[in-house]
Amino acid sequence: MRRTPLITACFALAMLALGACRSFNSDRRIDLRPGAGQKDAAAYLAHPVTVGQLVFHADFILPSENRLIDELVAERQLISDRLRIATSDRQIHVHLFADEADFKRHVSRRFPGFPERRAIFVETDRELAVYASWGEAIADDLRHEVAHGYLHASVPNLPLWLDEGLAEYFEVGRGLDGVNxxxxxxxxxxxxxxxxxxxxxxxxxxxxxxxxxxxxxxxxxxxxxxxxxxxxxxxxxxxxxxxxxxxxxxxxxxxxxxxxxxxxxxxxxxxxxxxxxx
Ligand SMILES: [Zn+2]
Structure with a gap:
């Protein structure tokens, strides 16, 4: 019925993340282990990290503990509770790139002709997937894209406007009551x-x-x-x-x-x- 493959473009609104990413940067400083954040392209496909419903594929060393990742995992229950929808165990693959150029190259190769975005969510018959580069806006971007993943895993046939309205609602950090x-x-x-x-x-x-x-x-x-x-x-x-x-x-x-x-x-x-x- 809808876009095939179902691609939800997530708008690269430059101002979107300024507030949240500032606090997130602080989190990163606290949580990163020595060496975390360094590029490790070999690990991209070889060592996915599964946390709850999310499977992370990163071309850098993901921190073992990170408040954003904890938040993304918790977002599953938050969405389920707030919208009274059943949770699903369908995996959501989250592809993360240390460099924006690598992210753009990868996305344009996999989805040729797709307009350039800062982060995207893709649903195909085979999988739910998020692609993003680890930049200043990563917290808002991932909360937004992963919200699409959780929604699509549980709700069929979601109209486009509502899909985006919900992702914009859930992308704001906890404690803000969805006020974007x-x-x-x-x-x-x-x-x-x-x-x-x-x-x-x-x-x-x-x-x-x-x-x-x-x-x-x-x-x-x-x-x-x-x-x-x-x-x-x-x-x-x-x-x-x-x-x-x-x-x-x-x-x-x-x-x-x-x-x-x-x-x-x-x-x-x-x-x-x-x-x-x-
Ligand atoms: Zn979106």
Missing amino acids: RMHLDYLRGQLAVGGWRPNLPRLEQLTDAGALTQLDYAESWLWVHFLLHSEAGRETLLTGYLASLQPGVPAGSLGDWVKASVKDPHEAVIAHLRSLSK
Whole structure:
């Protein structure tokens, strides 16, 4: 039904990670063992490291203990609990490159013609896989891409906009209640200058991952945050919708569910945005 191979492009928004990666750099200094982080291309294929559902293939020496890796492993249960979806044991392969140039070379060879991105998630008939280079934004990038992996392992037929909205929600670090500050500020600014009004039916029509704009990512995140945090009980619209998705059956419209339950949803989502800005 969707892109084949199913490739979710993860937007290289340069500002995306500045806040989180700063704290992550601190984690790395604490957790890295001597020698960790050094390139070790020979180990790339020879020594995958399996942690929970994740299988890491790195061309450098991964630290044996690392808070980001712990967080990625814990994200599985977080997603399952928050969205009330069953966990899966389907492995997610995480390919990590020390150098951005090596990452780009590898991705362009494996997926020729695919637009250049900072990190990607790929689902094929054979596997779920993430590719990323170990740069400044690695924490946000991996939380985002691995979220796609966990979602695709458990939820069939996830609409593109919702797939991205959920990944944007889960990419922010723990303790932030899914508030993606960059999207929040961007939407506030666009609303103020008349550059944007929410339009869920428009998002639901999107099918080309490579054509998503910053606004598409931001609004998708906002709808997810609205459903999960605006009012007690409203999260059941999202969790019920996810539970309704079936393989091989076209996904219905979450917008229809929202419309049936929320009075004037577009005004309600703007009110939620304003409440987050306080
Ligand atoms: Zn994505």
